Amino acid sequence: MKFNTKTIHGGQQHDPSTGAVMPPIYQTSTYVQSSPGKHKGYEYSRAANPTRTALENSFAAIENGTHGFAFSSGLAAIDCVLKMLNPGDEVIAGDDLYGGTYRMFTKMFEKYGLKFHFVNMENPKNIEPFINGNTKIIWLETPTNPLMKIADIEAISKLVKAKDSSILVAVDNTFATPYLQLPLDLGADIVMHSATKYLGGHSDIVMGALMVKDKNLAEELHFIQFAGGGIAGPQDSFLALRGIKTLHIRMQRHCENGMEIAKFLADHDKVKEVFYPGLENDKNYAVAKKQMKDFGGMVSFRLKDESKATAFKMLESFKVFTLAESLGGVESLVNHPVTMTHASIPEKEREKLGITNSLIRLSVGIEDIEDLIADLQQALS
Helix, strand or coil, rough: CHHHHHHHHHHCCCCCCCCCCCCCCCCCCEEECCCCCCCCCCCCCCCCCCCHHHHHCCCCCCCCCEEEEEEECCCHHHHHHHHCCCCCCEEEEEECHHHHHHHHHHHHHHCCCCEEEEEEEEEEEEEEHHHHCCCCCEEEECCCCCCCCCCHHHHHHHHHHCCCCCCCEEEEEECCCCHHHHHHHHCCCEEECCCCCCCCCCCCCCEEEECCCCHHHHHHHHHHHHHHCCCCCCCHHHHHHHHHHHHHHHHHHHHHHHHHHHHHHHHCEEEEEEEEECCCCCHHHHHHHCCCCCCEEEEEECCCCHHHHHHHHCCCCCCCEEEEEEEEEEEEEECCCCCCCCCCCCCCHHHHHHCCCEEEEEEEECCCCHHHHHHHHHCCC
16 A cells, blocks of 8 residues: 555454444453453453554554554653663663653663763764664654754664664654654664654644564563553544544645745744755755655744743744644644753753754644744734
């Protein structure tokens, strides 16, 4: 199947008992056994649930994987990956990460003996000095949150595997979605999503996803998911599966609107800098064009006036864009990373990266572009 067909039919079958086109919501915790240990494939819903299975099959299909896993949140999915490691193991991560990921790495797993190196992955060679015998995972976002940096997944995977084939390359594909790029096809071992965002697409669930191709890796992740218990429930699984069925249509409009917004901001006299890999003068344009089908709906920009008061005044003035956390829904959202999504990153680290008071992040929705531009114009004024 091609991608648009996969979002609707990938990994799916009609309900065998009723012929229902959509998998039913199996709101059950346990399943009858005809004899001890003899059942119909389901024992207890922490291990597996038919609605979640349908979603996990869809996850695998859209990322060209063989196994998918649905978690209670994106962070629960990341937590599962890190629980494969042991004290003394090391992770090389991108230097521009979602604040919750950075917080988990530094505030939780460092306490358990893991070591993290934060590296600018725009140049794959920046990773080399940090690779050693303890390196177990390369963790990257592309595009990054919130500065929209691009990492060359194929180049990084080749470099890492040439050094040590046992090192896992994990990609947070939340911003791009499988509509725009397929990390497993580019050499990555694990793909992670905050399915809360574009996969769900309607701002009505919180969920995480992992997708892999390797059977042994899948078995290890499933064991941790089962033993740790961070699973997605059947109601949320149903909603996520519904969201995936329109992913390709939504992403087309997100991309169209994102490009128009980026161009508008780039020409505005109150905007100092725009971060969007689809602009031809963006430093990562060539790599983004090589590995992405289009450039997505996430746009960040910096105001010329760098005071927090000016940023707040603008943020409080929107009428169509909603000031809120999260991203990837059908509605357009505006976010102030310093005080919202990236507040957990120490101020010195934020400033070093360029996450400053004048930085604004947009999740461009699928509304009429004229209304979005008019709203930006009045807020900037």
